[in-house]
Amino acid sequence: MSHNPEELEGAQISHSLALILSAAAEPHHNDSAGHYFEQSLNAYRNSAGPQDPAFLAAQDDFCRFLLFNGQQERCVEIQRASLATKKSTFGDLSAEVADTLQLIGSVEMTEGRMKQAHRMMTKCLEIQSLLYGPQHKKTKTTQKAVDMLARAPAVAERQQRQGRMKAKPAAFSLVPSSGNDGNSMSDS
Structure with missing residues (x-):
């Protein structure tokens, strides 16, 4: 796959393999899944670019894999870095x-x-x-x-x-003067 001239197709295949391996119940598949996630991300980055929705979706899948495997800090680091691109x-x-x-x-x-x-x-x-x-x-x-x-x-x-x-009063306030300003309610 690494010699495949169709890098986008290789990225899709690597991503699919990573998802399959990450869903497997056997923990010994984690290394392979991680490898395929990395391979797919590199291929997507090289063929479509880091702003491509397919790259960002694969990156999110990789982050879920990282979370599942106890790598929260790396997951957050990747997600924070992707936030501006996603916006x-x-x-x-x-x-x-x-x-x-x-x-x-x-x-x-x-x-x-x-x-x-x-x-x-x-x-x-x-x-x-x-x-x-x-x-x-x-x-x-x-x-x-x-x-x-x-x-x-x-x-x-x-x-x-x-x-x-927010509740602090202003340094000065407008208080009506106590005098007849002509706006009184009663004329009696």
């Missing part, structure tokens, strides 16, 4: 961007980084609400995660601080 390829308000934010937020949450998780999941929720509406099951699931994260001490403290900053 330019699919648009800021796309399912692909929402899924990436949700994946990053989920990993942040499992790693105990609640503030970062809350920020990512809130962005995801905003996009999902616009795309699917507030009653869609994806939106509802993300809303539950955002609500749970909001109760985390680090997030709650941050929100209280932000709330106090």
